[in-house]
Amino acid sequence: MASSIIVIAEHLDGRIRQVTYELIACAVKLQRFEPLPIKVMILGDDVVGMAREIAESSGQDIVAVQAPTLQRYNGEAYRDLLQNLLGQYHSTYVCAAHTSQGLDFAPALAVALAADCITGVEDIVEKDGSICVARPLYGGKIIAYHSLGSKTSILTVQPGIFKPLECEFQAPGAVEIKSMIYESRQSVSLGLKQAAADTSGIAEAKVIVAAGRGIGEAQNLDIIEQLANVFPRSAVAGSRIVCDMGWLEYKCQVGVTGATVTPELYLACGISGAVQHVSGMRNSGFIVAINKDPAAAIFQISDVCVVEDLTTFIPIFIETYKKFKSHK
Ligand SMILES: Cc1cc2nc3c(=O)[nH]c(=O)nc-3n(C[C@H](O)[C@H](O)[C@H](O)COP(=O)(O)OP(=O)(O)OC[C@H]3O[C@@H](n4cnc5c(N)ncnc54)[C@H](O)[C@@H]3O)c2cc1C
Numbered sequence: 001m002a003s004s005i006i007v008i009a010e011h012l013d014g015r016i017r018q019v020t021y022e023l024i025a026c027a028v029k030l031q032r033f034e035p036l037p038i039k040v041m042i043l044g045d046d047v048v049g050m051a052r053e054i055a056e057s058s059g060q061d062i063v064a065v066q067a068p069t070l071q072r073y074n075g076e077a078y079r080d081l082l083q084n085l086l087g088q089y090h091s092t093y094v095c096a097a098h099t100s101q102g103l104d105f106a107p108a109l110a111v112a113l114a115a116d117c118i119t120g121v122e123d124i125v126e127k128d129g130s131i132c133v134a135r136p137l138y139g140g141k142i143i144a145y146h147s148l149g150s151k152t153s154i155l156t157v158q159p160g161i162f163k164p165l166e167c168e169f170q171a172p173g174a175v176e177i178k179s180m181i182y183e184s185r186q187s188v189s190l191g192l193k194q195a196a197a198d199t200s201g202i203a204e205a206k207v208i209v210a211a212g213r214g215i216g217e218a219q220n221l222d223i224i225e226q227l228a229n230v231f232p233r234s235a236v237a238g239s240r241i242v243c244d245m246g247w248l249e250y251k252c253q254v255g256v257t258g259a260t261v262t263p264e265l266y267l268a269c270g271i272s273g274a275v276q277h278v279s280g281m282r283n284s285g286f287i288v289a290i291n292k293d294p295a296a297a298i299f300q301i302s303d304v305c306v307v308e309d310l311t312t313f314i315p316i317f318i319e320t321y322k323k324f325k326s327h328k
Contacts, residue, residue, distance in 0.1 A: 059169025214270020273298025
């Protein structure tokens with residue numbers, strides 16, 4: 001059988017996740033360099049409806065893998081079922097999402113297939129005649145290019161980077177249904193617990209002051225709150241690290257695994273600008289970043305770059321603002 005580019009669809013609660021269409025866009029970009037057929041695979045206990053939806057909205061051929069025991073996502077099941085299927089489809093490239101789910105099964109699948117696994121892919125380019133994938137290193141400060149070898153390459157693709165394609169196809173893709181019996185031996189999925197609804201106000205705020213690890217310690221959130229108080233309709237948010245450390249609640253987290261926000265003004269304080277954070281705030285109206293490292297990646301997407309120690313700069317800024325206001 002000829003080689004192909006395989007996309008592993010991601011879905012939750014009976015709905016296709018947006019990242020699936022981004023993966024298809026990534027596969028189409030790969031196809032420009034190597035004209036292989038694309039197949040999208042979707043796994044679950046009842047996925048035929050979603051498979052048809054993808055086939056109709058993308059024009060790509062789909063394999064719907066129906067496994068009655070796969071009511072919930074299970075990494076072991078994905079690894080075993082895909083190992084079996086990918087052998088049959090002789091895949092050259094496999095595109096999975098760089099999400100908790102993709103990161104759970106993709107490396108294990110690569111081991112099972114003796115394939116390469118490249119994570120956090122942000123672009124596909126040609127360099128010196130070979131196809132390369134680009135991935136950021138050191139919080140986006142440098143970009144590494146990996147040429148794709150002769151083995152199967154499993155890529156986890158960063159969400160929010162590839163734009164889903166506008167439909168330009170003649171007919172919906174074909175849907176092939178495969179029924180498989182599967183019993184996991186080592187793990188049982190108990191389900192997913194929904195995070196508490198966002199009551200932090202970051203979704204509605206016009207101004208967001210976001211704290212990163214650069215604030216140094218939880219007490220310095222006080223400066224961040226004081227800065228937020230300068231603006232009406234403002235809210236305090238944070239990077240994932242700040243939430244992981246318990247300095248802010250998870251409902252305040254901005255990024256790929258947190259909230260996506262589009263305030264008029266986003267003030268990033270002590271945030272490096274990792275792609276997972278940036279994908280949740282890059283569409284803000286105006287971005288100001290305060291960071292003591294002039295090479296911080298956040299400056300690449302900022303309208304105003306303040307290279308200062310935030311613990312010195314923010315109090316002076318607030319004081320100056322108050323003086324300015326009292327003289328008006
Ligand atoms: C699957 C996955 C999902 C993820 N999802 C998210 C997500 O949704 N949201 C998210 O934010 N991250 C997410 N991350 C984590 C992300 O990769 C980064 O690790 C995180 O965003 C970094 O947070 P930070 O910028 O606060 O910290 P750091 O990267 O440590 O940056 C701290 C910055 O502060 C600066 N600094 C230090 N001291 C000062 C000072 N005194 N004054 C001014 N600047 C200072 C430093 O120069 C540095 O640039 C995810 C990671 C993975 C793998």
